[in-house]
Amino acid sequence: MLPEAEPFSAAWLQGVVDALCDLSSKDALTGLVNRRSFEMALSREVDRVARSGESALLLVLDIDHFKAVNDTYGHAAGDLVIKAVADAIGQTVRPMDTVARVGGEEFAIILPSCLPTFGVTVAERIRERVAAMEVPVTPAQSLRVTISLGGAFAPQWVRSSSLLWMERADRQLYRAKAEGRNRACLESQVESLVSAEEKGMLFAVTQQESE
Structure with missing residues (x-):
């Protein structure tokens, strides 16, 4: 007779579940x-801000001239640059902030409970940290x-939407690129007034509550 297989332990099963969750929620690179x-x-976060009234900042960022890195040094070098930028961001923000890779060389950061003065400071810290680092891409070459x-x-x-919030941040990213990059x-706060779309959403919610 063949020996009976030992049942899977709870710890082993939990490890499998955790690994699957990481695969579904984390960027592999x-x-x-x-x-x-x-x-x-x-x-x-949009819902939380609407309920609590606390300030929250969304930062979006691109690596400048990233295509030139891939074209000149290859995609392996490009991957090293992406990982280095990701590490630099992670070392600069708070544990409570959410840092994501949302595209090839595109990142986004959600900073809850973030005052306007702190937002400017942290954005500059991230920019300066990336600009100061050297990324080894070959034994003899750093970028x-x-x-x-x-x-x-x-x-x-205000009842807003993640799409409207993202569009606002993207407009500022386009402005940074148009003004010369590396900024x-x-x-x-003046520009952060309620938009027409958000007024429409607020009116719709108010109307539903009154019915």
């Missing part, structure tokens, strides 16, 4: 949150890269 998990976190950042604050006490452009 950097270990950061992937785009799907980021979008879910962004939606939760320096820069990033462009855009940021927008979620409207407080951070954040939406001012």
